[in-house]
Amino acid sequence: MFGLMPREDKFFDLFEVQAANNVTAAKLFFDMVQSWSLEPERFRRLQEIEHESDITTHEVYDKLNRSFITPFDREDIHELASELDDVVDLVQSIATRMQLFHIEKTTPELVALSETLWNATEAVLKAVTGLRDPGKTRRVLDYCIEINRLENAGDRLLENAIGKLFHGTPDALQVIKWKEIYEGIEIAIDKCEDVANIIESILVKQA
Amino acid sequence: MFGLMPREDKFFDLFEVQAANNVTAAKLFFDMVQSWSLEPERFRRLQEIEHESDITTHEVYDKLNRSFITPFDREDIHELASELDDVVDLVQSIATRMQLFHIEKTTPELVALSETLWNATEAVLKAVTGLRDPGKTRRVLDYCIEINRLENAGDRLLENAIGKLFHGTPDALQVIKWKEIYEGIEIAIDKCEDVANIIESILVKQA
Amino acid sequence: MFGLMPREDKFFDLFEVQAANNVTAAKLFFDMVQSWSLEPERFRRLQEIEHESDITTHEVYDKLNRSFITPFDREDIHELASELDDVVDLVQSIATRMQLFHIEKTTPELVALSETLWNATEAVLKAVTGLRDPGKTRRVLDYCIEINRLENAGDRLLENAIGKLFHGTPDALQVIKWKEIYEGIEIAIDKCEDVANIIESILVKQA
Numbered sequence: 114m115f116g117l118m119p120r121e122d123k124f125f126d127l128f129e130v131q132a133a134n135n136v137t138a139a140k141l142f143f144d145m146v147q148s149w150s151l152e153p154e155r156f157r158r159l160q161e162i163e164h165e166s167d168i169t170t171h172e173v174y175d176k177l178n179r180s181f182i183t184p185f186d187r188e189d190i191h192e193l194a195s196e197l198d199d200v201v202d203l204v205q206s207i208a209t210r211m212q213l214f215h216i217e218k219t220t221p222e223l224v225a226l227s228e229t230l231w232n233a234t235e236a237v238l239k240a241v242t243g244l245r246d247p248g249k250t251r252r253v254l255d256y257c258i259e260i261n262r263l264e265n266a267g268d269r270l271l272e273n274a275i276g277k278l279f280h281g282t283p284d285a286l287q288v289i290k291w292k293e294i295y296e297g298i299e300i301a302i303d304k305c306e307d308v309a310n311i312i313e314s315i316l317v318k319q320a
Numbered sequence: 321m322f323g324l325m326p327r328e329d330k331f332f333d334l335f336e337v338q339a340a341n342n343v344t345a346a347k348l349f350f351d352m353v354q355s356w357s358l359e360p361e362r363f364r365r366l367q368e369i370e371h372e373s374d375i376t377t378h379e380v381y382d383k384l385n386r387s388f389i390t391p392f393d394r395e396d397i398h399e400l401a402s403e404l405d406d407v408v409d410l411v412q413s414i415a416t417r418m419q420l421f422h423i424e425k426t427t428p429e430l431v432a433l434s435e436t437l438w439n440a441t442e443a444v445l446k447a448v449t450g451l452r453d454p455g456k457t458r459r460v461l462d463y464c465i466e467i468n469r470l471e472n473a474g475d476r477l478l479e480n481a482i483g484k485l486f487h488g489t490p491d492a493l494q495v496i497k498w499k500e501i502y503e504g505i506e507i508a509i510d511k512c513e514d515v516a517n518i519i520e521s522i523l524v525k526q527a
Numbered sequence: 528m529f530g531l532m533p534r535e536d537k538f539f540d541l542f543e544v545q546a547a548n549n550v551t552a553a554k555l556f557f558d559m560v561q562s563w564s565l566e567p568e569r570f571r572r573l574q575e576i577e578h579e580s581d582i583t584t585h586e587v588y589d590k591l592n593r594s595f596i597t598p599f600d601r602e603d604i605h606e607l608a609s610e611l612d613d614v615v616d617l618v619q620s621i622a623t624r625m626q627l628f629h630i631e632k633t634t635p636e637l638v639a640l641s642e643t644l645w646n647a648t649e650a651v652l653k654a655v656t657g658l659r660d661p662g663k664t665r666r667v668l669d670y671c672i673e674i675n676r677l678e679n680a681g682d683r684l685l686e687n688a689i690g691k692l693f694h695g696t697p698d699a700l701q702v703i704k705w706k707e708i709y710e711g712i713e714i715a716i717d718k719c720e721d722v723a724n725i726i727e728s729i730l731v732k733q734a
Contacts (some may be wrong), residue, residue, distance in 0.1 A: 486628055
């Protein structure tokens with residue numbers, strides 16, 4: 114089927130660029146919080162990645178609006194591009210909040226959530242890369258299951274983090290800051306699951 | 321019209337299961353906060369209901385992706401299933417937060433908001449049940465109006481709850497906890513209105 | 528093209544009413560926070576505008592459900608109407624929160640954010656007004672670029688406002704209140720950008 118539409122390959126190229134950008138951003142964020150290395154250079158790099166992803170996303174929209182034939186449903190293409198872009202937006206925005214909140218140290222909960230997000234972006238990249246090859250449907254669905262598993266793990270990690278945050282008589286200001294950061298990462302992991310859901314739906318329709 | 325597509329009845333069966341699950345969850349939550357009976361067994365039951373609803377929702381998606389003929393627009397079916405599922409997700413997530421926040425007593429505002437949510441889920445169940453019967457269009461639209469009325473009532477209850485919460489010099493930590501719980505219930509009521517909006521739109525298109 | 532469908536002009540009339548309502552609401556809100564004139568009459572006026580916008584939005588939905596021919600994609604019409612309505616909803620809801628929170632003074636950050644929102648609603652009105660005239664495509668796209676610029680400016684203003692809010696050892700209760708107000712305005716500006724994105728997509732498809 115795809116052999117007949119070689120020019121539509123471009124969509125898959127762009128999705129892969131987006132998904133790879135998400136891995137780069139999530140990996141960088143994980144490194145920052147794990148080693149607590151918050152050099153301004155790293156925040157700037159995150160902003161660059163976010164900006165590059167923006168440009169790629171608009172390339173998808175543009176190509177979509179100008180194409181008569183698309184490899185799958187127009188809405189699915191739009192939603193896939195939009196949600197892939199949301200992941201890096203969220204990572205960058207959490208990092209900015211960490212700066213604005215003057216967060217002074219990392220926590221095991223932050224490291225665990227960030228690692229799960231990074232793992233989820235890796236699984237999304239594998240799923241997106243497999244999407245162009247009809248022979249890999251089974252494997253792509255397995256990556257989607259893995260993303261669902263990571264999202265569930267993220268939910269448990271968030272509950273644990275919130276539970277610890279509210280334990281005893283915490284400082285309200287610290288609660289405001291950390292709640293937003295923890296929840297932000299969980300929302301980014303949720304977005305990875307949204308991507309997996311669209312991919313599953315695309316594959317079922319092609320079956 | 322529906323007589324010609326007997327197999328499509330399955331969609332209506334699944335929507336009714338989802339809507340009934342929402343009533344069960346909202347009723348259980350109302351009972352919990354009214355009598356302040358927070359046995360772990362009840363939280364577990366809420367999680368079970370949420371999990372059952374997940375499975376039903378995915379059954380709708382699956383059936384949708386595999387059906388050539390559907391009783392109404394594919395997108396409307398997807399959105400209806402997705403928003404019915406959101407209601408129980410929200411109820412379960414508010415309950416979990418109540419546990420994590422170590423909430424120690426109920427408030428009249430919490431009871432009033434929970435009762436309105438329960439009433440809204442009841443009206444949604446009636447509207448969804450009437451949807452399969454073309455002769456009940458007028459009655460279904462009346463349930464939708466009732467849901468809109470309950471959503472407006474919920475808005476007023478939330479304003480009242482927030483007003484009381486910020487009255488005087490409250491403890492910031494209590495404000496953080498209760499604000500999230502009150503707003504969570506109002507979002508769940510909003511979701512019931514989203515369901516009513518889709519149902520209205522489906523009925524108008526069929527007219 | 529539009530000359531052949533004179534009755535579809537009604538959609539453009541309704542969009543313009545919605546966009547003009549947003550300007551009125553945003554301008555009123557800006558005046559309120561700039562001169563810190565919070566007479567109850569002004570809050571009532573905002574509620575009226577929000578209510579009028581609701582009615583117009585439902586007129587669009589109704590007309591959409593009853594029309595066989597539409598000036599552009601049905602979904603784009605629905606989304607455009609829905610997001611135009613979101614702007615005034617958000618403005619009204621931020622004003623209500625200001626009352627409930629007993630906010631006692633304005634801040635330069637609040638004035639700057641509100642002015643940017645007002646400017647964004649003005650640019651949206653110009654873009655929406657130009658949409659009915661195929662000869663103004665280039666100008667409409669320029670307004671969309673202007674809205675994007677204002678959204679970026681809003682992001683920077685919000686970061687500055689949050690940074691100031693968390694500077695030193697602020698009172699947690701004040702942080703809760705102001706964070707919600709600042710972020711609410713930024714979300715309303717974001718909605719203006721969502722409107723610009725739909726308009727751009729409509730124009731590209733017509734090209």
